[in-house]
Amino acid sequence: MEYRKLGDLEVSVIGYGAWGIGGAPFWNTEGDKKSITSIKKSFDLGINFFDTAPVYGFGHSEELIGKALKPVRDKVILATKCGLRWGKESLSSLRKDASRKSILEEIDQSLNRLGTDWIDLYQVHWPDVETSQQETMETLLELQEQGKIRHIGVSNYSAAQIKESLQYAKLISLQPEYSLLAREIEKETVPLCVENGMGIVAYSPLSSGVLTGKYDKDTKFKDWRSKGIIGTFTGEGFVENISKVDQLKEIAVQEDKTCGQTAINWVLRQPGLATALVGVKNAGQMEENIKAIGWQPSNENCEKIDKLFAPAG
Ligand SMILES: NC(=O)c1ccc[n+]([C@@H]2O[C@H](COP(=O)([O-])OP(=O)(O)OC[C@H]3O[C@@H](n4cnc5c(N)ncnc54)[C@H](OP(=O)(O)O)[C@@H]3O)[C@@H](O)[C@H]2O)c1
Structure with a gap:
């Protein structure tokens, strides 16, 4: 495993993304037993960075992460989030709230579900434009002083x-969507982050599965991907993406890698990148995904990939 600096933390370049294992109403899972095995296996493979959020499975993801990693709590970096609340455990009830009142409620719930006294990285999940950044950040600083959180991210x-x-x-991290199919952060945001340490x-380095190459243009998703929250999983945009992924598959074959490994490998080579949060449903997927580390395509193929997925404009 390769590790990189994130503030004063040393994080594995592939992090465990625990959204999927939270299950409904977002994803289908392979069951808690397989989810827990995938977390433990990831730790055994050298992964020390685990990212979850209260909203993932409405608390379930945090509970699974806490349970699986309890015996190794002091050896892992736990990242969770605040500021995205729900009412009746439905997608339509989600609302952004990064107010002081909300964060003070959320932190104790997260600590409780994770079964820990501290969170290593506490991130504001989505910007809440109704609350001032000053109020949100001052609340997080208070939690830092109390020792409930170690670092702040957005x-x-x-x-x-x-x-x-x-x-x-002081923020140590930005968690944006970033993959060959989502490169909006490159122009302005990445340089700003690099400049400010x-x-x-x-997140979603495989574009929530699309860059594994296992879907085709006729795929109809039955989970959150049919609902247009983030990413492009329907319509002409999806067909265009699949056509690019088909070409990436051919390049991957030349490198003797899978399409997914080639896509993750690209993310790992980008400026400012500390870690790529890969979502997995079982241990086998993580075993396959970590083979994205430690190599790079030929110069010719690097150029082809960049050209194929170059952002418009
Ligand atoms: N901050 C935010 O707003 C935000 C938003 C999204 C995600 N995230 C974070 O980023 C993490 C990853 O995001 P993601 O789950 O969208 O993304 P991803 O890593 O782009 O895609 C993960 C999905 O791809 C499939 N997959 C992974 N490895 C595979 C393999 N080797 N072979 C075949 N299929 C494979 C699995 O789906 P199936 O097995 O179901 O096919 C898996 O759920 C999340 O868990 C979360 O921690 C954060």
């Missing part, structure tokens, strides 16, 4: 929102 923040937050608190914690 997720899905624009460059302007990062700049504003930095006036109030913030590491990129890339």
